[in-house]
Amino acid sequence: MSARPHEAALRAGLNTLGLTLSDGQVGHLLDYMALIQKWNKVYNLTSVRDPAEMLNLHLLDSLAAVPPLQRHLASLGGAGRRLLDVGSGGGLPGVVFAICCPELAVSCVDTVAKKAAFVQQVAVELKLPNLRGVHARVENLTGPFDVVSCRAFASLPDFVTWSRAAMGEGSVWLAMKAKHPAEELAALPADVAVFHVEQLQVPTLEVERCIIWMKPA
Ligand SMILES: C[S@@+](CC[C@H](N)C(=O)[O-])C[C@H]1O[C@@H](n2cnc3c(N)ncnc32)[C@H](O)[C@@H]1O
Numbered sequence: 279m280s281a282r283p284h285e286a287a288l289r290a291g292l293n294t295l296g297l298t299l300s301d302g303q304v305g306h307l308l309d310y311m312a313l314i315q316k317w318n319k320v321y322n323l324t325s326v327r328d329p330a331e332m333l334n335l336h337l338l339d340s341l342a343a344v345p346p347l348q349r350h351l352a353s354l355g356g357a358g359r360r361l362l363d364v365g366s367g368g369g370l371p372g373v374v375f376a377i378c379c380p381e382l383a384v385s386c387v388d389t390v391a392k393k394a395a396f397v398q399q400v401a402v403e404l405k406l407p408n409l410r411g412v413h414a415r416v417e418n419l420t421g422p423f424d425v426v427s428c429r430a431f432a433s434l435p436d437f438v439t440w441s442r443a444a445m446g447e448g449s450v451w452l453a454m455k456a457k458h459p460a461e462e463l464a465a466l467p468a469d470v471a472v473f474h475v476e477q478l479q480v481p482t483l484e485v486e487r488c489i490i491w492m493k494p495a
Contacts, residue, residue: 282308284333287482291338294481297345299378306377306404311337313400314368321396323368334482340371340429342478343454344378346489347425350450354424357381362423362444364416365389365431369397371454372427376401376409387412387419415440422446429454434462434490438470442494450493454478457486471495 285308292299299307311332314323326332351359359382363372366386376384386397386409397411412419421444428437431453438451445451463472470492478487
């Protein structure tokens with residue numbers, strides 16, 4: 279069978295990340311990228327239009343957070359874990375997490391109805407029973423979710439304050455940031471503890487990326 283467009287670049291990126299996915303999961307990632315491209319004009323999901331850029335800036339960038347997420351989930355043990363992706367937009371990184379972690383129930387919340395509807399449509403078209411799009415303000419959601427994630431969403435203090443009601447015992451926040459956010463870290467509420475700042479290496483991108491792991495103190 280011949281490879282699909284961008285499949286070789288995606289597989290090379292996965293290899294660099296040390297991420298082993300089934301052919302079905304690789305296919306889902308490519309299908310997801312195709313759906314973003316197909317619906318971008320209607321849903322205004324991202325300003326990135328070029329497929330190669332989309333692969334690097336969105337897909338591989340989100341995939342870089344998957345091994346750390348998988349390690350965290352493994353440390354929790356047990357099944358039935360839940361993740362809330364806040365301000366998910368077109369589903370980044372939530373949809374990528376749902377594809378790569380089929381045992382994880384992923385809810386992608388966004389205030390914009392058409393973005394939440396798009397994620398819901400991805401769940402139906404890719405037959406992902408562990409994914410759903412939620413149209414709401416995160417401030418109005420309650421949990422508990424085991425992991426509350428965000429990427430390109432808000433400052434760290436706003437993120438943890440607005441999503442506080444989604445947290446439960448043992449829950450953690452996973453905030454993807456471009457570079458070390460020193461000022462935002464200093465402005466965190468006193469009852470939030472940063473327990474790990476994890477550097478990420480995104481294949482093909484010469485940029486700084488990190489995950490700020492936090493929990494209620
Ligand atoms: C810059 S986009 C980032 C989208 C996606 N996470 C990504 O990395 O491409 C931020 C998103 O947050 C959503 N948003 C803003 N305030 C929100 C809130 N209070 N609750 C839920 N979503 C919100 C916006 O509608 C927008 O889609």
